[in-house]
Amino acid sequence: MSDAYTRVPSVLTHRLPRPVPADELAACPVGEVFRRMGDKWSMLLVVLLGSGPHRYGELHRAVEGISQRMLTRTLRGLETDGLVWREVHPTTPPAVEYGLTPLGLTLLEPLSALADWAVRHEAEIGEARSRHGGTRTPR
Amino acid sequence: MSDAYTRVPSVLTHRLPRPVPADELAACPVGEVFRRMGDKWSMLLVVLLGSGPHRYGELHRAVEGISQRMLTRTLRGLETDGLVWREVHPTTPPAVEYGLTPLGLTLLEPLSALADWAVRHEAEIGEARSRHGGTRTPR
DNA sequence: CAGAATCCCCACAGATACTG
DNA sequence: CAGTATCTGTGGGGATTCTG
Numbered sequence: 001m002s003d004a005y006t007r008v009p010s011v012l013t014h015r016l017p018r019p020v021p022a023d024e025l026a027a028c029p030v031g032e033v034f035r036r037m038g039d040k041w042s043m044l045l046v047v048l049l050g051s052g053p054h055r056y057g058e059l060h061r062a063v064e065g066i067s068q069r070m071l072t073r074t075l076r077g078l079e080t081d082g083l084v085w086r087e088v089h090p091t092t093p094p095a096v097e098y099g100l101t102p103l104g105l106t107l108l109e110p111l112s113a114l115a116d117w118a119v120r121h122e123a124e125i126g127e128a129r130s131r132h133g134g135t136r137t138p139r
Numbered sequence: 140m141s142d143a144y145t146r147v148p149s150v151l152t153h154r155l156p157r158p159v160p161a162d163e164l165a166a167c168p169v170g171e172v173f174r175r176m177g178d179k180w181s182m183l184l185v186v187l188l189g190s191g192p193h194r195y196g197e198l199h200r201a202v203e204g205i206s207q208r209m210l211t212r213t214l215r216g217l218e219t220d221g222l223v224w225r226e227v228h229p230t231t232p233p234a235v236e237y238g239l240t241p242l243g244l245t246l247l248e249p250l251s252a253l254a255d256w257a258v259r260h261e262a263e264i265g266e267a268r269s270r271h272g273g274t275r276t277p278r
Numbered sequence: 279c280a281g282a283a284t285c286c287c288c289a290c291a292g293a294t295a296c297t298g
Numbered sequence: 299c300a301g302t303a304t305c306t307g308t309g310g311g312g313a314t315t316c317t318g
Contacts, residue, residue, distance in 0.1 A: 029261035030254045031183065038177020043169070056300055067292055072301065082267025093299040103263050110256040113249040115169045122168035124242050128221025179311075195280050206312055211281060232279040
């Protein structure tokens with residue numbers, strides 16, 4: 001209320017004419033994508049399926065650490081979003097294949113870009129973390 | 140164990156010589172990055188800060204929907220990973236600025252690539268979802 | 279202004295057991 | 299083989315209140 005509130009460094013004056021429409025971003029598909037891929041397994045499965053279709057058991061063994069429940073749920077989620085297809089072969093015993101749809105394949109590219117970034121800057125993140133973890137206990 | 144288990148379609152024979160080392164991927168930095176960015180707000184804040192440094196209150200208003208708790212926690216997390224810097228100006232009242240570090244700026248690029256993908260394929264995902272939601276109630 | 283502290287909730291991960 | 303069913307725990311995240 002008083003003029004004390006105006007006593008801020010001039011460098012802080014730097015701001016955008018329009019502070020960026022954040023709600024647009026929040027409601028925008030970008031958030032959706034990260035919500036879908038941000039879980040523990042989705043991205044991993046997309047990358048695995050990027051090498052070609054695979055059967056349920058193959059994926060289960062390949063990921064190794066994922067529960068059947070999570071494997072099924074994650075694949076179903078990806079299928080719902082049209083990123084993965086699912087085909088049941090009525091054999092005995094049943095065989096089910098999963099693979100990337102054309103849409104899923106297009107996702108593979110930007111995903112790889114991010115993966116590359118992660119690999120390239122892994123060390124820097126580690127350093128930064130230990131720096132903060134060493135001087136100040138987080139949490 | 141019986142030969143009934145061999146009675147699978149020949150198309151399923153298609154598999155990789157080496158089923159892809161998934162544990163490597165699971166333990167690899169890619170997972171870490173997605174864990175950091177995959178939460179509800181991190182990516183959004185990185186994009187916002189991509190337009191330049193901003194103050195706490197600006198961010199709070201810009202995101203609009205985020206609680207103070209989450210804003211602080213998310214910024215701290217990004218700071219810990221060396222993606223965001225934080226500068227306190229000892230004024231009255233205090234003013235705190237947040238901005239992207241050089242490392243954070245490099246992340247902005249692959250992030251944008253993924254964002255572009257999301258925007259471009261938003262409609263397709265929506266269609267796929269309604270397709271599955273219409274014929275088969277998920278969950 | 280920029281937070282720290284506290285309480286609470288529920289969505290979702292994980293393990294286990296069972297089935298067509 | 300490829301799931302479903304069920305239970306349980308963890309913690310992400312929201313609302314509120316208080317403070318330097």
